[in-house]
Amino acid sequence: MLKTKKAKIALFSGLGLAAVGLIAYALLWGGGNTSTDMPATGEGQLYYRVASEGSIASSTLLAGTVEAAEEQYIYYDPTKGDIAEFKVKVGDQVGVGQALIQYNTAELQSNLNMAIRARDKIGRQIYDLQTNGQTVDLTGDPTQDESSMATAQRSVESQLRDLNDSYADAQATVDKAQAALNEATVVSDVAGTVVEVNTSVSKSSTSSQTLIHIVNQGSLQIVGNLSEYDLANLSVDQEVKLTSKVYPDQTWSGKITYISNYPEGNGGGEGVPGSTGGASSKYPFKIALTSDIGPLKQGFSVNIEVVNAKKSILVPVEAVLSDGDKQHVWTIVDGKAKRVEVTLGNADATQQEISSGLTAGDHVISNPSMDLEDGKEVKAIEEEANPIK
Template sequence: MFKSKKAKIALFSGIGLVAVALVLAALLLNPNSSQSTTDTEVGLTYTVAKEGSIASATLLSGTVSAAEEQYVYYDGSKGDLETVYVGQGDQVQVGTPLVKYDTSELQATYDTAVRARDKVARQIHDLKTNGQTVTMTGDEATDNSNVASTQRSVDMQLQDLNDSYADAQANVDKAAAALNEATVTSTVVGTVVEVNKSVSRSNTSTNQTVVHVVNQGSLQITGSLTEYDLANIAVDQEVKITSKVYPEQSWTGKISYISNYPEGSQAAAVTGTSGNSGSKYPFKVALTSEVGPLKQGFSVNIEVVNTSKSILVPVTAVVAEEEKNYVWTIVDGKAKKVEVTLGSADATNQEVTAGLTVGDQVITIPNDSLEDGKEVEAYEEPTN
C-alpha cells in the first residue's frame, strides 16, 4: 500500500511536469503567440472626418410683433376730430380714409390764400395790359429819357409782382396740403385693431391713439441683444425660431436690423459703473418661412444658425498633451498620432481647423496603449 501511494504521487507529479513542458515547448516554437493580443489593438471604433457646422452657442429671446402697422395719433394742430371712418375689425387698403379733422379753419385759410394769390395775378395782368402812361413833351431827348425811365419802373413793378405771386402760390400750396392732410389715410393693407374716438385738445397726452392698423400676415421678431452677443451676431444671419406654445414646430428667419445704440435710458449709462450689468441693443428678425400659427405677442426662442463649414470629429477623439491637441487616425491599418488645431465645439462635435482632411479615419475614443505605427483593428461607428 505504501509503495502504491508513492507511485501514484509520482505519476501525478509526472503529468504536471509534462503539461508544463508542453506549454514551454509551444512558446519556444511560436514566440509571437504571447504578443498576439498586445501587438494589435482590437475593440476600437473610428469615425470618418466630415465637413459640417456645429450648433450655435448663441441663443436669444424675442417677441412676435407686426412688421407692418400704422398708428394714427391725435394731432391737435389740425383742429378737432370730425369723423372716424373705420371701426375695429375693418379691413383696409392703402389709401383708405381712416379719420378726418374739422376743416372749417383750414378751408378758411385756404380760401384766404387763394384770394391773395388771385389779387396779385390781377395786378400783373393789369400792368402787362395797360402799362403806365408817359406824357410826351415834344422834345425828343426828353421824351426818350422819360420813356426809358417809365419802362424801367414797369419792369421793376412786374418783377416785384411776380415775386409776390410766387409767395402767394406757396401759401396756397401749404394751405391745400394742410386741407388734404385733414383726412388721414391708411399706409398699410391690414385690419383695424383699435379705435378711440374720445380724444381732444384738452388731453395733455402726446400719444392719443385714434386708429391702429395691423397687417396680421406680416410678422417679425423683436428683442434686445447684450453687448456680449453683438460680437457673434450680424445682419443677414439666419436664425431658427421656436415657441413653447408649439414645441413640435420651428420657423426660419434672418436678422434684419441691429441697433448701434443702446435702448432707452441705458444710453446714458454706457459710461459704465461697477454695477452695470451691460447695455441692451434692439434687434429685429424677419420671418422667411410661413407664419403659420404664430401670433403677435408670442414669446419665442431664437437660435442663430452657424453656416460656417469646417472639419468635424467627435469631442471624445481629441487628446490634450502639454498645451497641444492630438487625434489618433488609422492609415493603412496602423495608428497614427496627428497634431490638430481646434475651433469651436458643441456637446458632440469638435471643429478641427488644421491637421485633418475630409475622409480621414479618426479613432473615436483613443486609449493609452496606442502607439504610432501599431496595427489596429477597428470598426466604423454607425452614423445617426
C-alpha cells in the same frame, strides 16, 4: 457501503463528461469569431468615425418678441381741430392711401378760398400792368418825351417785380392752406387690418392719444436686444432658427436684418442671453422671417439660435486626447494606429472642430484606448456620424 461508493463515482464521472461537452461546444461555435469581433488592443471594441466637414451647433442663443413688421399708429392732432368722421372700424381691411379720419374742414376750406382770392387779385394786377403798361403824356420834345418814356418803363418793370414777388408769396399761402386741408383727411400708409379705433379723445390732454392702429398681420418680425458680448459675434444677414414654447414641435427660419450700432441704454445684463453678468449695454436687433408664419402671433416670445455657417472638419469630442498643452487623435491607416497632433477650434456637446491636422475622409478612432501605439494593428467598427448641419 460499496454500492453507495459506486453511485458517487458514477455521478462525478457524469459531471466531468458534461463539462467537457460544454467546453467543446464553446470552442466549436465561438472560436471562429474572436479575430474579427475583438480589437487588437484588448480593452474592448474600438470604433472609428470618418472625419467629415460640417458645422457645430451655435453657441449664440437669444430671446426676442414677435411684432408686426408693418403697422401704423394714428394719433390725435389737436392743431387740426375737431374730428368730423371716423371712416373705418375695427376689423376693416384697408389699403395704402385709404381715408381713415376726417377732421372738420370748414375753417380750412375758408382759409384756402381766401388765399386763392388774394393770389388771383395779384395775378389780375400783373396782367393789367403787362397789358396796359403806364400812360405817358408826350410834350413833342423828343428828348424830354424819350426820358419820360424811359422813366415810365422802369416804373412798370419795378412794379412787375414787386407784384411777381407778391404773387409768389400768395401762392405759397395757397399751397400751405391746401396742404392743411389735405392733412385734414388722414390716410393709411400701410395695407392691413384695423385693430383699434378710439373715438373718445380729450382735447385738453397733453399725452399722445391713439385714434387708430393698423397692423399687417401677414408681415411679422422678431425684435430684441443684444448684449455687447453677442454684438461682436453677429452680423446682418446671418440666418437663425426660431422656436416657441407655445409650439415646441415647430421651428421657423429667419435672417438678421438690422443691428443697431448704438445701445438702447445701459444696465445690468440680467435677462440678456449670452451675457456674463455685470453691466451690459443693449443693442436692438430685428429679424425677418424667411419661412411661413404659421401659427406665430404678435406678442409671442421666441428663442433664437444663430445658425453657424462655418464649415470645419468634425470629429467626436471623445476622440481628442490631451498631452500637456498639445492635443492629438488616433487614426487608422492601412489597418494600423497612427497618432496625429491636431489644432482645435470650437466644440459643441458632441462634436469638435479640427482646424488643422486632419482632412475629410480620415478614419478617426472615436473611443481610443490607453494602449494604442503608432504602427500597432487595430480592428475597429465604423459608427454612423452625426448628421451634418
